[in-house]
Amino acid sequence: MPDVDTTPTTVDTPTSSLGRPLGLAATALCHTFVSRGEETVALDDVDLSVVQGGFVSIIGPSGCGKSTMLRIFADLLTPTAGAARVNGKNPHEARVGREFGMVFQSPNLLPWKSVLKNAMLPLQVMGVARPEREATARAMLDLVGLTGFESRYPAQLSGGMQQRVAIARALSMRPSVLFMDEPFGALDEITRDRLNLELMSIWRQLSPTVLFITHSIAEAVFLSTQVVVMSPRPGRITTTIDIDLPMPRTAETRDDPRYYELVSRVRHELTSVSGGPV
Amino acid sequence: MSAATVAAAPPAARRKVDLSRYLAPAVLFGLFVGAWEAWVSIGDVKQLLLPSPHAIVGQFFDDFSKLFEFARNTFMEAFKGVLVGSLGALVVAAVTYRVAWLARALQSYAATIKALPVVALYPICTVFFGITSKAVTAIVAIGVAPIVFAYAVRGFSGSSEQDELMRSISAGFGIRFRLLVLPRSVPYLMAAMKTAVPTSIIIAVIAQYFGGRVTTLGSYIRRESTNLHTLEMWSAILMSCLLGLACFGAVSLADRYLLRWRRP
Numbered sequence: 001m002p003d004v005d006t007t008p009t010t011v012d013t014p015t016s017s018l019g020r021p022l023g024l025a026a027t028a029l030c031h032t033f034v035s036r037g038e039e040t041v042a043l044d045d046v047d048l049s050v051v052q053g054g055f056v057s058i059i060g061p062s063g064c065g066k067s068t069m070l071r072i073f074a075d076l077l078t079p080t081a082g083a084a085r086v087n088g089k090n091p092h093e094a095r096v097g098r099e100f101g102m103v104f105q106s107p108n109l110l111p112w113k114s115v116l117k118n119a120m121l122p123l124q125v126m127g128v129a130r131p132e133r134e135a136t137a138r139a140m141l142d143l144v145g146l147t148g149f150e151s152r153y154p155a156q157l158s159g160g161m162q163q164r165v166a167i168a169r170a171l172s173m174r175p176s177v178l179f180m181d182e183p184f185g186a187l188d189e190i191t192r193d194r195l196n197l198e199l200m201s202i203w204r205q206l207s208p209t210v211l212f213i214t215h216s217i218a219e220a221v222f223l224s225t226q227v228v229v230m231s232p233r234p235g236r237i238t239t240t241i242d243i244d245l246p247m248p249r250t251a252e253t254r255d256d257p258r259y260y261e262l263v264s265r266v267r268h269e270l271t272s273v274s275g276g277p278v
Numbered sequence: 279m280s281a282a283t284v285a286a287a288p289p290a291a292r293r294k295v296d297l298s299r300y301l302a303p304a305v306l307f308g309l310f311v312g313a314w315e316a317w318v319s320i321g322d323v324k325q326l327l328l329p330s331p332h333a334i335v336g337q338f339f340d341d342f343s344k345l346f347e348f349a350r351n352t353f354m355e356a357f358k359g360v361l362v363g364s365l366g367a368l369v370v371a372a373v374t375y376r377v378a379w380l381a382r383a384l385q386s387y388a389a390t391i392k393a394l395p396v397v398a399l400y401p402i403c404t405v406f407f408g409i410t411s412k413a414v415t416a417i418v419a420i421g422v423a424p425i426v427f428a429y430a431v432r433g434f435s436g437s438s439e440q441d442e443l444m445r446s447i448s449a450g451f452g453i454r455f456r457l458l459v460l461p462r463s464v465p466y467l468m469a470a471m472k473t474a475v476p477t478s479i480i481i482a483v484i485a486q487y488f489g490g491r492v493t494t495l496g497s498y499i500r501r502e503s504t505n506l507h508t509l510e511m512w513s514a515i516l517m518s519c520l521l522g523l524a525c526f527g528a529v530s531l532a533d534r535y536l537l538r539w540r541r542p
Contacts, residue, residue, distance in 0.1 A: 076442055095448055102446040108439045112461045112539045122447040124457070153539040173447070 022085070023177055023209025024050035024073060029082035031068050042068040044234035046082070052176070055203055055210040057220035058228045059266065061274045065235025066213045067181055073211060074102055074179050086177055098126065100177035101170030105185055107162035109154040115141065116150035119168045126173070140168035143202060160191040167199070171206065178208045185215060196222055200249045217270065221262045222249060229266065231273035239269045329509045337513040345517040352495040353521060355411050356482035359418020360474060367423040371430035372455070381431050388424035396421040400485045409489040414482055421481045422474040429470035433463025468533040475529050479522040495521070
Protein backbone atom coordinates (compact mmCIF):
# COMPACT_ATOMS: atom_id res chain seq x y z
CA MET A 1 0.00 0.00 0.00
CA PRO A 2 1.47 3.38 -0.94
CA ASP A 3 2.38 5.79 1.82
CA VAL A 4 0.04 8.47 3.04
CA ASP A 5 1.65 11.84 3.51
CA THR A 6 0.73 13.06 6.96
CA THR A 7 3.90 14.97 7.70
CA PRO A 8 3.62 18.50 9.05
CA THR A 9 4.11 21.02 6.35
CA THR A 10 6.39 23.97 6.50
CA VAL A 11 5.00 27.08 4.88
CA ASP A 12 5.95 26.30 1.35
CA THR A 13 2.83 26.95 -0.62
CA PRO A 14 3.00 25.13 -3.94
CA THR A 15 2.28 27.11 -7.06
CA SER A 16 0.48 26.45 -10.31
CA SER A 17 2.29 26.23 -13.63
CA LEU A 18 1.55 29.95 -14.05
CA GLY A 19 3.24 30.76 -10.75
CA ARG A 20 0.01 31.42 -8.79
CA PRO A 21 -0.08 29.89 -5.30
CA LEU A 22 -2.33 26.85 -4.93
CA GLY A 23 -5.24 26.84 -2.54
CA LEU A 24 -5.84 23.12 -2.97
CA ALA A 25 -3.60 20.38 -4.31
CA ALA A 26 -4.00 16.62 -4.50
CA THR A 27 -1.23 14.33 -5.62
CA ALA A 28 -1.82 10.67 -6.50
CA LEU A 29 -4.75 10.64 -4.09
CA CYS A 30 -6.27 7.21 -3.49
CA HIS A 31 -9.00 6.06 -1.17
CA THR A 32 -10.38 2.59 -0.67
CA PHE A 33 -13.36 1.71 1.49
CA VAL A 34 -13.54 -1.77 2.99
CA SER A 35 -16.99 -3.05 3.81
CA ARG A 36 -17.69 -6.67 4.84
CA GLY A 37 -14.29 -7.68 3.55
CA GLU A 38 -14.94 -6.17 0.13
CA GLU A 39 -12.79 -3.33 -1.14
CA THR A 40 -14.25 -0.43 -3.12
CA VAL A 41 -11.86 1.99 -4.75
CA ALA A 42 -13.49 5.38 -4.31
CA LEU A 43 -10.57 7.43 -5.58
CA ASP A 44 -7.74 6.23 -7.75
CA ASP A 45 -4.63 8.27 -8.45
CA VAL A 46 -6.30 11.66 -8.45
CA ASP A 47 -4.26 14.81 -9.12
CA LEU A 48 -5.91 18.18 -8.67
CA SER A 49 -4.66 21.76 -8.46
CA VAL A 50 -6.82 24.73 -7.57
CA VAL A 51 -5.21 28.18 -7.51
CA GLN A 52 -5.96 30.41 -4.53
CA GLY A 53 -9.20 32.26 -5.14
CA GLY A 54 -10.31 29.73 -7.76
CA PHE A 55 -13.81 28.29 -7.89
CA VAL A 56 -13.71 24.66 -8.92
CA SER A 57 -16.78 22.47 -9.26
CA ILE A 58 -16.54 18.71 -9.29
CA ILE A 59 -19.24 16.89 -11.20
CA GLY A 60 -19.73 13.24 -11.92
CA PRO A 61 -22.13 10.33 -11.54
CA SER A 62 -23.04 9.07 -8.07
CA GLY A 63 -20.25 7.02 -6.53
CA CYS A 64 -17.44 8.69 -8.47
CA GLY A 65 -15.68 9.87 -5.30
CA LYS A 66 -16.54 13.59 -5.42
CA SER A 67 -17.57 13.81 -1.79
CA THR A 68 -14.75 11.47 -0.77
CA MET A 69 -12.23 13.89 -2.24
CA LEU A 70 -13.84 16.85 -0.50
CA ARG A 71 -13.92 14.99 2.81
CA ILE A 72 -10.21 14.17 2.48
CA PHE A 73 -9.40 17.85 1.91
CA ALA A 74 -11.59 18.70 4.94
CA ASP A 75 -9.78 16.14 7.13
CA LEU A 76 -12.97 14.16 7.67
CA LEU A 77 -11.35 11.16 5.94
CA THR A 78 -7.75 9.98 5.78
CA PRO A 79 -6.67 8.97 2.27
CA THR A 80 -5.40 5.46 1.71
CA ALA A 81 -2.53 6.90 -0.30
CA GLY A 82 -1.30 10.14 -1.77
CA ALA A 83 -1.33 13.64 -0.38
CA ALA A 84 -3.80 16.48 -0.11
CA ARG A 85 -2.77 20.06 0.62
CA VAL A 86 -4.87 23.03 1.71
CA ASN A 87 -2.92 26.27 1.32
CA GLY A 88 0.22 24.14 1.33
CA LYS A 89 -0.64 22.43 4.63
CA ASN A 90 -1.89 18.94 5.23
CA PRO A 91 -5.66 18.81 5.89
CA HIS A 92 -5.28 18.22 9.63
CA GLU A 93 -3.15 21.34 10.06
CA ALA A 94 -5.55 23.31 7.88
CA ARG A 95 -8.53 22.15 9.94
CA VAL A 96 -6.88 22.89 13.27
CA GLY A 97 -5.80 26.26 11.87
CA ARG A 98 -9.42 26.89 10.79
CA GLU A 99 -8.32 27.68 7.26
CA PHE A 100 -11.49 26.35 5.70
CA GLY A 101 -15.22 26.56 6.19
CA MET A 102 -17.60 23.80 5.23
CA VAL A 103 -21.14 23.83 3.88
CA PHE A 104 -22.88 20.46 3.92
CA GLN A 105 -25.67 19.12 1.74
CA SER A 106 -28.15 19.63 4.54
CA PRO A 107 -27.87 22.98 6.35
CA ASN A 108 -26.86 21.10 9.48
CA LEU A 109 -27.91 23.92 11.78
CA LEU A 110 -28.28 23.38 15.51
CA PRO A 111 -32.08 23.61 15.84
CA TRP A 112 -32.01 24.85 19.44
CA LYS A 113 -29.87 27.87 18.54
CA SER A 114 -31.16 31.02 16.93
CA VAL A 115 -29.98 32.07 13.48
CA LEU A 116 -27.48 34.49 15.04
CA LYS A 117 -26.12 31.89 17.47
CA ASN A 118 -25.78 29.36 14.66
CA ALA A 119 -23.79 31.85 12.62
CA MET A 120 -21.61 32.54 15.68
CA LEU A 121 -20.93 28.87 16.42
CA PRO A 122 -17.44 28.54 14.87
CA LEU A 123 -16.33 31.76 16.57
CA GLN A 124 -17.75 30.52 19.89
CA VAL A 125 -15.74 27.32 19.48
CA MET A 126 -12.65 29.43 18.69
CA GLY A 127 -13.16 31.36 21.93
CA VAL A 128 -13.73 34.74 20.26
CA ALA A 129 -15.19 37.33 22.66
CA ARG A 130 -18.97 37.68 22.41
CA PRO A 131 -19.18 41.26 21.08
CA GLU A 132 -16.69 40.48 18.34
CA ARG A 133 -18.28 37.20 17.32
CA GLU A 134 -21.73 38.76 17.32
CA ALA A 135 -20.56 41.63 15.11
CA THR A 136 -18.92 39.21 12.66
CA ALA A 137 -21.95 36.91 12.58
CA ARG A 138 -24.29 39.85 11.97
CA ALA A 139 -22.07 41.03 9.11
CA MET A 140 -22.11 37.55 7.56
CA LEU A 141 -25.89 37.26 7.95
CA ASP A 142 -26.20 40.62 6.26
CA LEU A 143 -23.98 39.33 3.46
CA VAL A 144 -26.35 36.41 2.85
CA GLY A 145 -29.42 38.67 3.10
CA LEU A 146 -30.76 37.50 6.45
CA THR A 147 -30.76 40.74 8.43
CA GLY A 148 -33.94 40.78 10.51
CA PHE A 149 -34.00 37.01 11.02
CA GLU A 150 -31.30 36.80 13.71
CA SER A 151 -33.61 35.73 16.52
CA ARG A 152 -35.53 33.11 14.50
CA TYR A 153 -34.95 29.40 15.00
CA PRO A 154 -34.03 27.15 12.04
CA ALA A 155 -37.48 25.47 12.13
CA GLN A 156 -38.97 28.90 11.33
CA LEU A 157 -36.94 29.29 8.11
CA SER A 158 -37.34 27.90 4.59
CA GLY A 159 -34.78 25.43 3.24
CA GLY A 160 -33.08 28.14 1.19
CA MET A 161 -32.83 30.46 4.19
CA GLN A 162 -31.41 27.66 6.31
CA GLN A 163 -28.71 27.07 3.72
CA ARG A 164 -27.91 30.81 3.74
CA VAL A 165 -27.36 30.55 7.51
CA ALA A 166 -25.04 27.60 6.88
CA ILE A 167 -23.06 29.70 4.40
CA ALA A 168 -22.90 32.62 6.86
CA ARG A 169 -21.70 30.22 9.54
CA ALA A 170 -18.96 28.84 7.27
CA LEU A 171 -17.89 32.37 6.33
CA SER A 172 -17.85 33.65 9.91
CA MET A 173 -14.35 32.24 10.43
CA ARG A 174 -13.22 34.26 7.39
CA PRO A 175 -11.79 31.10 5.83
CA SER A 176 -9.55 31.31 2.80
CA VAL A 177 -11.02 28.01 1.52
CA LEU A 178 -14.67 26.99 1.31
CA PHE A 179 -15.76 23.37 0.87
CA MET A 180 -19.32 23.00 -0.38
CA ASP A 181 -20.80 19.51 -0.66
CA GLU A 182 -23.90 19.77 -2.87
CA PRO A 183 -25.18 22.65 -0.75
CA PHE A 184 -28.12 23.47 -2.99
CA GLY A 185 -28.97 19.90 -4.00
CA ALA A 186 -32.16 19.75 -1.95
CA LEU A 187 -33.53 23.13 -3.08
CA ASP A 188 -35.97 23.90 -5.84
CA GLU A 189 -34.66 25.25 -9.15
CA ILE A 190 -35.69 28.88 -8.55
CA THR A 191 -34.14 29.04 -5.08
CA ARG A 192 -31.03 27.32 -6.35
CA ASP A 193 -30.60 29.86 -9.17
CA ARG A 194 -31.00 32.73 -6.73
CA LEU A 195 -28.52 31.25 -4.27
CA ASN A 196 -26.06 30.65 -7.12
CA LEU A 197 -26.16 34.37 -7.89
CA GLU A 198 -25.69 35.22 -4.23
CA LEU A 199 -22.79 32.79 -3.91
CA MET A 200 -21.11 34.46 -6.87
CA SER A 201 -21.53 37.82 -5.19
CA ILE A 202 -19.98 36.50 -1.94
CA TRP A 203 -17.11 34.91 -3.84
CA ARG A 204 -16.37 38.21 -5.61
CA GLN A 205 -16.34 40.08 -2.31
CA LEU A 206 -14.32 37.63 -0.20
CA SER A 207 -12.35 35.70 -2.87
CA PRO A 208 -12.07 32.35 -1.08
CA THR A 209 -10.85 29.24 -2.88
CA VAL A 210 -14.00 27.17 -3.41
CA LEU A 211 -14.31 23.43 -3.96
CA PHE A 212 -17.93 22.82 -4.93
CA ILE A 213 -19.55 19.42 -5.38
CA THR A 214 -22.67 19.31 -7.51
CA HIS A 215 -24.85 17.13 -9.72
CA SER A 216 -26.08 20.10 -11.72
CA ILE A 217 -24.24 20.84 -14.95
CA ALA A 218 -25.81 24.31 -15.26
CA GLU A 219 -24.83 25.19 -11.70
CA ALA A 220 -21.25 23.96 -12.18
CA VAL A 221 -20.78 25.98 -15.38
CA PHE A 222 -22.41 29.12 -14.01
CA LEU A 223 -20.37 29.23 -10.80
CA SER A 224 -16.96 27.94 -11.66
CA THR A 225 -13.63 28.98 -13.07
CA GLN A 226 -13.00 25.28 -13.73
CA VAL A 227 -15.23 22.21 -13.89
CA VAL A 228 -13.67 18.87 -13.06
CA VAL A 229 -15.48 15.82 -14.48
CA MET A 230 -15.03 12.51 -12.67
CA SER A 231 -15.77 8.95 -13.68
CA PRO A 232 -16.97 6.22 -11.29
CA ARG A 233 -15.52 2.89 -10.10
CA PRO A 234 -12.77 3.71 -9.63
CA GLY A 235 -13.17 7.46 -9.10
CA ARG A 236 -10.88 9.32 -11.46
CA ILE A 237 -10.67 12.77 -12.97
CA THR A 238 -11.33 12.44 -16.69
CA THR A 239 -11.43 16.06 -17.82
CA THR A 240 -10.87 19.55 -16.46
CA ILE A 241 -12.73 22.24 -18.37
CA ASP A 242 -11.80 25.91 -18.01
CA ILE A 243 -14.90 28.08 -17.80
CA ASP A 244 -14.05 31.27 -19.63
CA LEU A 245 -17.37 33.05 -19.12
CA PRO A 246 -16.93 36.74 -18.34
CA MET A 247 -16.95 37.99 -14.76
CA PRO A 248 -18.98 39.03 -12.89
CA ARG A 249 -21.50 36.28 -13.53
CA THR A 250 -25.03 37.61 -13.51
CA ALA A 251 -28.48 36.34 -14.45
CA GLU A 252 -27.66 37.39 -18.04
CA THR A 253 -24.72 34.98 -18.06
CA ARG A 254 -27.27 32.19 -18.43
CA ASP A 255 -28.34 33.69 -21.79
CA ASP A 256 -24.78 33.79 -23.14
CA PRO A 257 -24.30 31.39 -26.09
CA ARG A 258 -20.89 30.49 -24.65
CA TYR A 259 -22.67 29.34 -21.48
CA TYR A 260 -24.76 26.90 -23.55
CA GLU A 261 -21.64 25.67 -25.37
CA LEU A 262 -19.92 24.96 -22.06
CA VAL A 263 -23.00 23.27 -20.58
CA SER A 264 -23.18 21.12 -23.68
CA ARG A 265 -19.50 20.25 -23.45
CA VAL A 266 -19.73 19.23 -19.79
CA ARG A 267 -22.83 17.16 -20.62
CA HIS A 268 -20.95 15.32 -23.38
CA GLU A 269 -18.05 14.60 -21.06
CA LEU A 270 -20.44 13.28 -18.44
CA THR A 271 -22.25 11.15 -21.01
CA SER A 272 -19.01 9.54 -22.04
CA VAL A 273 -18.00 8.70 -18.46
CA SER A 274 -21.48 7.53 -17.48
CA GLY A 275 -21.91 5.35 -20.57
CA GLY A 276 -25.31 6.87 -21.40
CA PRO A 277 -27.21 10.15 -21.79
CA VAL A 278 -27.24 12.47 -18.78
CA MET B 279 -25.15 40.23 -1.15
CA SER B 280 -27.68 42.77 -0.48
CA ALA B 281 -28.66 42.02 -4.08
CA ALA B 282 -31.34 39.61 -3.01
CA THR B 283 -32.09 40.28 0.61
CA VAL B 284 -34.88 38.15 2.01
CA ALA B 285 -38.01 40.14 2.85
CA ALA B 286 -38.04 41.46 6.41
CA ALA B 287 -39.12 38.94 9.00
CA PRO B 288 -42.82 39.29 9.85
CA PRO B 289 -43.73 39.18 13.54
CA ALA B 290 -44.41 35.66 14.76
CA ALA B 291 -48.15 34.87 14.74
CA ARG B 292 -49.81 34.55 18.15
CA ARG B 293 -50.68 30.95 18.84
CA LYS B 294 -54.38 30.19 19.43
CA VAL B 295 -55.25 27.80 22.20
CA ASP B 296 -57.50 25.01 20.94
CA LEU B 297 -59.99 24.52 23.79
CA SER B 298 -61.91 21.77 21.98
CA ARG B 299 -59.13 19.25 22.67
CA TYR B 300 -59.72 19.68 26.42
CA LEU B 301 -63.49 19.36 26.13
CA ALA B 302 -63.81 15.58 25.66
CA PRO B 303 -61.59 14.63 28.65
CA ALA B 304 -63.41 17.21 30.82
CA VAL B 305 -66.83 15.82 29.86
CA LEU B 306 -65.64 12.26 30.49
CA PHE B 307 -64.28 13.24 33.93
CA GLY B 308 -67.55 15.00 34.77
CA LEU B 309 -69.55 11.89 33.80
CA PHE B 310 -67.29 9.69 35.94
CA VAL B 311 -67.61 11.92 39.03
CA GLY B 312 -71.40 12.25 38.48
CA ALA B 313 -71.83 8.47 38.24
CA TRP B 314 -69.74 7.99 41.40
CA GLU B 315 -71.79 10.61 43.30
CA ALA B 316 -75.06 9.08 42.08
CA TRP B 317 -74.01 5.54 42.95
CA VAL B 318 -72.99 6.53 46.51
CA SER B 319 -76.17 8.51 47.24
CA ILE B 320 -78.73 6.36 45.37
CA GLY B 321 -77.14 3.06 46.44
CA ASP B 322 -76.70 4.36 50.00
CA VAL B 323 -73.07 3.25 50.07
CA LYS B 324 -71.52 3.62 53.53
CA GLN B 325 -68.87 6.33 53.84
CA LEU B 326 -66.57 3.77 55.45
CA LEU B 327 -66.55 1.85 52.17
CA LEU B 328 -66.63 4.66 49.63
CA PRO B 329 -67.23 8.33 50.40
CA SER B 330 -68.91 10.55 47.82
CA PRO B 331 -66.74 12.89 45.72
CA HIS B 332 -68.27 15.98 47.29
CA ALA B 333 -67.52 14.67 50.81
CA ILE B 334 -63.90 13.95 49.79
CA VAL B 335 -63.52 17.46 48.35
CA GLY B 336 -65.07 18.95 51.51
CA GLN B 337 -62.65 17.02 53.72
CA PHE B 338 -59.82 18.02 51.40
CA PHE B 339 -60.53 21.72 51.99
CA ASP B 340 -61.05 21.21 55.73
CA ASP B 341 -57.62 19.56 56.04
CA PHE B 342 -55.96 21.60 53.34
CA SER B 343 -53.18 23.20 55.39
CA LYS B 344 -52.19 19.84 56.91
CA LEU B 345 -52.40 18.03 53.57
CA PHE B 346 -50.44 20.80 51.89
CA GLU B 347 -47.61 20.45 54.42
CA PHE B 348 -47.57 16.65 53.95
CA ALA B 349 -47.58 17.10 50.17
CA ARG B 350 -44.66 19.52 50.43
CA ASN B 351 -42.68 16.99 52.48
CA THR B 352 -43.53 14.19 50.07
CA PHE B 353 -42.56 16.40 47.14
CA MET B 354 -39.20 17.27 48.72
CA GLU B 355 -38.35 13.62 49.32
CA ALA B 356 -39.33 12.74 45.74
CA PHE B 357 -37.55 15.80 44.32
CA LYS B 358 -34.29 14.96 46.11
CA GLY B 359 -34.59 11.40 44.79
CA VAL B 360 -35.11 12.64 41.23
CA LEU B 361 -32.13 14.98 41.61
CA VAL B 362 -29.78 12.30 42.93
CA GLY B 363 -31.03 9.59 40.54
CA SER B 364 -30.93 11.86 37.49
CA LEU B 365 -27.49 13.29 38.22
CA GLY B 366 -26.10 9.82 38.82
CA ALA B 367 -27.68 8.51 35.61
CA LEU B 368 -26.43 11.50 33.60
CA VAL B 369 -22.88 11.11 34.85
CA VAL B 370 -22.83 7.38 34.08
CA ALA B 371 -24.41 8.01 30.65
CA ALA B 372 -21.90 10.79 29.85
CA VAL B 373 -18.98 8.58 30.81
CA THR B 374 -20.19 5.46 28.99
CA TYR B 375 -22.10 6.59 25.89
CA ARG B 376 -18.98 6.64 23.72
CA VAL B 377 -18.18 3.01 24.59
CA ALA B 378 -20.96 1.30 22.65
CA TRP B 379 -20.70 -2.16 24.28
CA LEU B 380 -20.66 -0.74 27.80
CA ALA B 381 -23.60 1.57 27.14
CA ARG B 382 -25.52 -1.37 25.63
CA ALA B 383 -24.75 -3.57 28.64
CA LEU B 384 -25.84 -0.86 31.09
CA GLN B 385 -28.98 -0.24 29.03
CA SER B 386 -29.91 -3.90 29.46
CA TYR B 387 -29.56 -3.52 33.22
CA ALA B 388 -31.55 -0.28 33.13
CA ALA B 389 -34.34 -2.01 31.17
CA THR B 390 -34.38 -4.85 33.69
CA ILE B 391 -34.54 -2.50 36.69
CA LYS B 392 -37.32 -0.51 34.99
CA ALA B 393 -39.35 -3.71 34.77
CA LEU B 394 -38.88 -4.52 38.47
CA PRO B 395 -41.21 -3.32 41.24
CA VAL B 396 -38.40 -1.15 42.61
CA VAL B 397 -40.37 -0.13 45.66
CA ALA B 398 -40.03 -3.73 46.87
CA LEU B 399 -36.37 -2.85 47.51
CA TYR B 400 -37.45 -0.22 50.04
CA PRO B 401 -36.79 -2.46 53.07
CA ILE B 402 -33.15 -2.72 51.92
CA CYS B 403 -32.92 1.09 51.87
CA THR B 404 -34.31 1.25 55.39
CA VAL B 405 -31.57 -1.16 56.49
CA PHE B 406 -28.98 1.39 55.31
CA PHE B 407 -30.75 4.66 56.15
CA GLY B 408 -33.35 3.69 58.77
CA ILE B 409 -37.01 4.68 58.42
CA THR B 410 -36.12 8.20 57.38
CA SER B 411 -36.43 10.67 54.52
CA LYS B 412 -33.08 9.45 53.24
CA ALA B 413 -34.46 5.96 52.67
CA VAL B 414 -37.37 7.39 50.62
CA THR B 415 -35.00 9.61 48.65
CA ALA B 416 -32.77 6.58 48.01
CA ILE B 417 -35.58 4.37 46.69
CA VAL B 418 -36.86 7.18 44.47
CA ALA B 419 -33.31 7.66 43.11
CA ILE B 420 -33.04 3.92 42.41
CA GLY B 421 -36.41 4.01 40.67
CA VAL B 422 -35.80 6.99 38.37
CA ALA B 423 -32.10 6.47 37.54
CA PRO B 424 -32.70 3.67 34.97
CA ILE B 425 -35.39 5.75 33.24
CA VAL B 426 -33.11 8.79 32.94
CA PHE B 427 -30.11 6.67 31.96
CA ALA B 428 -31.95 4.91 29.11
CA TYR B 429 -33.13 8.22 27.61
CA ALA B 430 -29.80 9.98 28.21
CA VAL B 431 -27.73 7.35 26.40
CA ARG B 432 -30.09 7.56 23.42
CA GLY B 433 -29.85 11.34 23.46
CA PHE B 434 -26.08 11.45 23.82
CA SER B 435 -25.31 8.85 21.17
CA GLY B 436 -27.33 10.44 18.38
CA SER B 437 -24.71 10.68 15.66
CA SER B 438 -25.23 12.96 12.74
CA GLU B 439 -23.68 15.40 10.32
CA GLN B 440 -23.68 17.82 13.26
CA ASP B 441 -20.77 15.82 14.67
CA GLU B 442 -18.90 16.30 11.39
CA LEU B 443 -19.69 20.00 11.53
CA MET B 444 -18.16 20.23 15.01
CA ARG B 445 -15.12 18.30 13.80
CA SER B 446 -14.74 20.56 10.77
CA ILE B 447 -14.55 23.59 13.05
CA SER B 448 -12.06 21.79 15.30
CA ALA B 449 -14.27 21.65 18.38
CA GLY B 450 -12.65 19.61 21.17
CA PHE B 451 -14.53 16.96 23.17
CA GLY B 452 -15.53 19.28 26.02
CA ILE B 453 -16.91 21.99 23.75
CA ARG B 454 -18.63 19.41 21.55
CA PHE B 455 -20.30 17.88 24.61
CA ARG B 456 -21.42 21.27 25.92
CA LEU B 457 -22.53 22.83 22.65
CA LEU B 458 -23.82 19.79 20.78
CA VAL B 459 -24.23 16.54 22.70
CA LEU B 460 -25.94 17.96 25.81
CA PRO B 461 -28.41 20.30 24.04
CA ARG B 462 -29.13 17.61 21.42
CA SER B 463 -30.18 15.26 24.21
CA VAL B 464 -32.59 17.75 25.86
CA PRO B 465 -35.69 16.34 24.07
CA TYR B 466 -34.74 12.89 25.37
CA LEU B 467 -34.06 14.21 28.87
CA MET B 468 -37.40 15.99 28.94
CA ALA B 469 -39.13 12.79 27.84
CA ALA B 470 -37.28 11.05 30.68
CA MET B 471 -38.46 13.70 33.16
CA LYS B 472 -42.07 13.36 32.00
CA THR B 473 -41.91 9.70 33.04
CA ALA B 474 -39.52 9.98 35.98
CA VAL B 475 -41.15 12.84 37.91
CA PRO B 476 -44.69 11.38 38.25
CA THR B 477 -43.08 8.00 38.92
CA SER B 478 -41.03 9.56 41.73
CA ILE B 479 -44.22 10.77 43.46
CA ILE B 480 -45.77 7.30 43.21
CA ILE B 481 -42.63 5.63 44.59
CA ALA B 482 -42.31 8.20 47.38
CA VAL B 483 -45.96 7.82 48.50
CA ILE B 484 -45.77 4.01 48.48
CA ALA B 485 -42.42 4.00 50.30
CA GLN B 486 -43.81 6.40 52.93
CA TYR B 487 -46.82 4.10 53.26
CA PHE B 488 -44.48 1.31 54.30
CA GLY B 489 -42.60 3.53 56.73
CA GLY B 490 -41.17 7.00 56.83
CA ARG B 491 -41.62 10.43 58.37
CA VAL B 492 -45.10 10.80 59.86
CA THR B 493 -45.65 14.18 58.21
CA THR B 494 -45.85 12.82 54.66
CA LEU B 495 -48.79 11.79 52.47
CA GLY B 496 -47.91 8.08 52.38
CA SER B 497 -47.61 7.80 56.17
CA TYR B 498 -50.85 9.76 56.65
CA ILE B 499 -52.73 7.52 54.20
CA ARG B 500 -51.55 4.42 56.10
CA ARG B 501 -52.50 5.91 59.49
CA GLU B 502 -55.95 7.00 58.41
CA SER B 503 -56.58 3.72 56.61
CA THR B 504 -55.61 1.73 59.72
CA ASN B 505 -57.94 3.90 61.82
CA LEU B 506 -60.77 3.39 59.28
CA HIS B 507 -60.86 7.16 58.62
CA THR B 508 -61.79 6.54 54.98
CA LEU B 509 -62.74 10.13 54.21
CA GLU B 510 -59.39 11.47 55.47
CA MET B 511 -57.58 8.73 53.56
CA TRP B 512 -59.38 9.69 50.34
CA SER B 513 -58.62 13.37 50.81
CA ALA B 514 -54.92 12.48 51.15
CA ILE B 515 -55.18 10.31 48.02
CA LEU B 516 -56.73 13.29 46.22
CA MET B 517 -53.81 15.46 47.35
CA SER B 518 -51.33 12.78 46.10
CA CYS B 519 -53.05 12.80 42.70
CA LEU B 520 -52.97 16.59 42.53
CA LEU B 521 -49.30 16.58 43.51
CA GLY B 522 -48.48 14.10 40.74
CA LEU B 523 -50.47 16.13 38.21
CA ALA B 524 -48.84 19.40 39.31
CA CYS B 525 -45.38 17.87 38.91
CA PHE B 526 -46.27 16.53 35.46
CA GLY B 527 -47.68 19.94 34.52
CA ALA B 528 -44.51 21.70 35.67
CA VAL B 529 -42.34 19.33 33.63
CA SER B 530 -44.61 19.81 30.60
CA LEU B 531 -44.29 23.59 30.91
CA ALA B 532 -40.51 23.30 31.18
CA ASP B 533 -40.60 21.00 28.14
CA ARG B 534 -42.57 23.58 26.14
CA TYR B 535 -40.14 26.32 27.11
CA LEU B 536 -36.92 24.39 26.60
CA LEU B 537 -38.06 22.90 23.29
CA ARG B 538 -39.70 26.06 21.93
CA TRP B 539 -37.23 25.94 19.02
CA ARG B 540 -39.15 22.95 17.63
CA ARG B 541 -42.26 24.99 16.89
CA PRO B 542 -42.41 26.31 13.30
